[in-house]
Amino acid sequence: MAVGGVIVGGGAPIAVQSMTTTDTRDPSATLEQIRRLADAGCEIVRVAVPGSDALDGLQAICAQSPLPVVADIHFDHRLAIEAARRGAAKLRINPGNIGSMDRVDAVIEAAGEAGIPIRIGVNAGSLAAEYHDRDWPLFEKLAASAVKFCEHFTSRGFEDIVVSAKASSVVPTIEAYRLLSARLPYPLHIGVTEAGTAFTGTIKSSVGIGVLLAEGIGDTLRVSLTAPPEEEVRVAWEVLASLDIRRRGPELISCPTCGRCQVDLVPIAEEVQRRLSTLATPVKVAVMGCVVNGPGEAREADVGVAAGRGTGLLFRRGVPVRKVPESEIVDALFEEIDTLT
Ligand code: SF4
Numbered sequence: 249m250a251v252g253g254v255i256v257g258g259g260a261p262i263a264v265q266s267m268t269t270t271d272t273r274d275p276s277a278t279l280e281q282i283r284r285l286a287d288a289g290c291e292i293v294r295v296a297v298p299g300s301d302a303l304d305g306l307q308a309i310c311a312q313s314p315l316p317v318v319a320d321i322h323f324d325h326r327l328a329i330e331a332a333r334r335g336a337a338k339l340r341i342n343p344g345n346i347g348s349m350d351r352v353d354a355v356i357e358a359a360g361e362a363g364i365p366i367r368i369g370v371n372a373g374s375l376a377a378e379y380h381d382r383d384w385p386l387f388e389k390l391a392a393s394a395v396k397f398c399e400h401f402t403s404r405g406f407e408d409i410v411v412s413a414k415a416s417s418v419v420p421t422i423e424a425y426r427l428l429s430a431r432l433p434y435p436l437h438i439g440v441t442e443a444g445t446a447f448t449g450t451i452k453s454s455v456g457i458g459v460l461l462a463e464g465i466g467d468t469l470r471v472s473l474t475a476p477p478e479e480e481v482r483v484a485w486e487v488l489a490s491l492d493i494r495r496r497g498p499e500l501i502s503c504p505t506c507g508r509c510q511v512d513l514v515p516i517a518e519e520v521q522r523r524l525s526t527l528a529t530p531v532k533v534a535v536m537g538c539v540v541n542g543p544g545e546a547r548e549a550d551v552g553v554a555a556g557r558g559t560g561l562l563f564r565r566g567v568p569v570r571k572v573p574e575s576e577i578v579d580a581l582f583e584e585i586d587t588l589t
Contacts (some may be wrong), residue, residue, distance in 0.1 A: 249338050249365045249408055249409075249410060249435060250365075251267065251292050251316045251318065251365060252292070252315070252316025252317075252337035252569040253316065253336075254291050254292055255285070255315055256292075256365075256410060256467050256468045257410070257434070257435025257436075257468075257528055258435070260427070260490060262461070262467060262494060262580040263291045263292055263467070263468040263469075263534055264289055264290055264291050264292075264426075264464060264468075264469065264470075264471060264481055264484045264485060264488070265290065265291065265292045265293065265294060265318075265437070265468055265469065265470040265484075266285050266290045266293060266294070266319065266470060266471075266477040266478075266480045266481050266484075267293065267294040267295070267298070267470065267477060267480075268281050268282060268285075268293060268294070268295050269281070269437070269476070269477055269478065270437065271302075271305075272295050272297060272298070272300050272302040272305045272306055272309065272347060273301055273304075273305040274305065275305045275308035275309050275312070278295065278305065278309050279308075279313060279321045279374065279402075279429045280369070281308060281477065281538040282309070282313050282314065282315055282317075283314060284322065284331055284478055285315065285444065285477055285478060285481060286314045286315050287455075288478040288481040288482060289481050289482075289484075289485050289497070290315060290317050290319060290478075290481045290525045291315065291316075291466065291498045292315060292337075292338075292349040292397045292446040293313065293316070293317055293318065293587055294317075294319075294320050294340060294470075295309060295314065295317055295319060295320060295479070296320045296326075297319050297320060297321050297327050297328075297331055298311045298322075298383065299306070299324075299327070300324075300326070300327065300330070300488055302327075302330070303327070303330050303334060306319060306331060306334055306335075307334035307335055307502075310334060310335030310337070310408050311335060311346055316335065316337035316338065316375070317337055317338075318337060318338040318339070318340050318367070319331035319332075319336035319338070319340065320340045321339060321340065321341050321347065322341075322342060322345055323345075323347070324346075324349050325341075325346050325347065325351035325352065325354055325355050326578045328341055328346075328355040328358065328359075329354060329355060329358040329514070330362070332355075332359050332362040332364060333358065333362065334397055336362075336364060338364055338365045338366065338367060338410075339355065339359055339364065339365075339366045339367070340366075340367040340369050341355060341366060341367070341368070341369065342368070342369050342370060342371065342374045342522055343368060343370075343376075343397045343400070343435050344370060344374030344376055344377070344393060344397075344409065345373075345374040348521055349400060353404060356401060356404050356406045358407055359406070359408070360408075360473040361454075362527045363407070365408040365409060365410060365414060366409055366410075366411045367409070367411070367437055368394060368397045368398060368401065368409055368410075368411050368412070369411075369413075369414075369437070370393045370394045370397065370411075370412065370413045370414070371414055371415070371441055372386055372389075372390065372415055372416070373497060374398060375389050375390065375449065376392070376393035378396070379392050379393050379396075379500045379536075380476060385420070385423070385425035385471065386420045386424075387415070387419075387420040387421075387424040387427065387485075388424075390413040390414075390420070390424040391413055391423075391424045391427035391428050391431065393413070394411050394412075394413045394424075394428055394432070395431050395432060398411060398432055398434065403571055407434075408438050409434050409477070410434060410435045410436070410467070410468065411432055411434050411435070411436055411437065412436065412437040412438065412439070412517060413428055414438075414439055414440060414441035414472075415440070415441065416441050416442040416443065417440075417452075418452050418455050418456040418459075421439075421441075421456045422459050422460060423457055425438055425460050425466070426460075426463070426465065427467050427572060429463075429465045434461060435467035435468065436466050436467055436468075437466075437467070437468045437469065437470070438455065438456075438457055438460050438461075438465065438466035438467075438468075438469045439456070439457060439469055439470040439471060439472055440453050440456040440457065440472065441472055441503070442453050442472060442589055443456075443473060444469070444473070445473065446474070446479060447472055449471070449472065449473040449474060449475070449478045450471070450473065450483050451471065453471040453473070453483060453487070454483065454486075454487050454490075457469055457471065457484075457542060458487055458490070458491060461487070461488070461493060462491060468486065469484055470484070471483045471487070473482070482525075483562060485497070486533070495530055496528070496530070497524070497525075497527060498524040498527050498529060498531045498532070498533060499526050499530070499531075499532045499533070500517070500520060500524055500533050500534075500535065501532070501534040501535070501536075501545055501548075501552075502508075502520075502521075502534070502535040502536070503535070503536045503537045503538075503541060503545070504516040505537045506537070506538075508538040508540055508576070509537030509538050509555060510537075510538065510555065510556065510557040510558060511537070511555040511556075511558060511559075511574045511577070512574070513535065513537045513555060513574060516535060516574075516577055516578055518531060518534055520578055520579045520581060522576070523582060525555055527585075529585075529588075530589060531550045531551065531585055532548075532550045533549055533550065533551050533552065533581065533585065534546045534548065534549035534551075534552030534553070534563075535540055535552070535553055535581075536553065536554045536555065537555050538554065538555060538556070538562075540558065543587050546563040547563055547566040548566075550565060550585075550588055551563065551564055551565075551584040551585050551588065552582055553581055555577070556571075558573065558574045559571050559572065559573055559574060560572050560573075560576075560577040560580070562572065562577075562580055562581065562584055564584050564587070564588070565588075569584065575586075
């Protein structure tokens with residue numbers, strides 16, 4: 249399927265999504281945030297459409313956004329219909345909270361006319377009615393609801409769908425997606441919903457999304473954090489890179505340090521990370537605290553440093569190039585990176 253110009257599913261690269269936190273009625277603030285998200289590597293952006301007074305803003309955003317815009321709609325099917333007419337590249341609805349299947353049908357018709365896909369997004373608060381009171385584990389209810397909704401969509405001749413079934417806990421999320429992957433042929437949007445603040449949310453998302461991706465499940469993803477959305481995008485890329493699925497920008501390898509380290513490595517690694525975050529080049533950089541593992545790891549990287557007593561031995565593509573004092577390690581590393589790019 250295509251979301252604007254981004255292909256999702258069918259073996260396409262796993263697409264990174266996020267969601268704006270600005271007021272959709274303020275297109276300039278929202279577009280500014282979308283541009284920052286695009287710079288961070290976001291590929292599809294979702295925008296909340298909480299009421300009819302957000303539709304004009306949505307239309308302006310869709311017209312100017314550098315990324316395909318997904319209109320996120322709850323409760324009111326008329327908003328989804330209007331969003332489809334006003335340029336959304338995809339609709340995200342939860343059929344369980346739209347009111348009735350007749351209303352869902354009206355949304356399906358509008359998406360069909362606009363030629364855009366719909367994400368069927370199921371969560372614990374809006375299961376299909378027949379599964380509410382079943383004595384089943386949550387993951388079964390999530391998956392069964394999603395399958396039920398998909399069957400409804402296909403019975404209406406609409407198959408341009410992507411499916412999500414997120415829980416706020418990791419294990420039911422993983423279990424639900426395993427079932428969906430086995431039962432549905434459609435692309436899956438994966439993530440752990442309402443995962444938490446930057447620290448806990450990053451861990452929950454990385455574990456949940458990471459397990460699924462490692463099992464080959466998932467076509468597009470969102471890391472949900474109570475944090476600026478650019479952070480979601482950064483975490484998403486780190487997850488993809490850590491599984492060698494996709495890489496964007498530089499990779500930093502740094503050792504945890506131990507009693508052998510004879511420089512103050514933590515601030516050095518942090519400064520290198522900070523400066524690398526401004527680069528888009530896929531360069532691999534190693535910052536190692538001593539000669540035990542240091543030279544080996546540093547040689548594997550494009551550019552690396554293995555620290556000694558108050559010094560750093562720099563490597564470029566496996567070859568030792570020079571020794572510098574501790575205070576010059578960061579600048580020297582970036583001089584070496586400059587020679588590669
Ligand atoms: S590279 Fe050296 S300083 Fe770093 S953890 Fe390993 S042994 Fe310790």
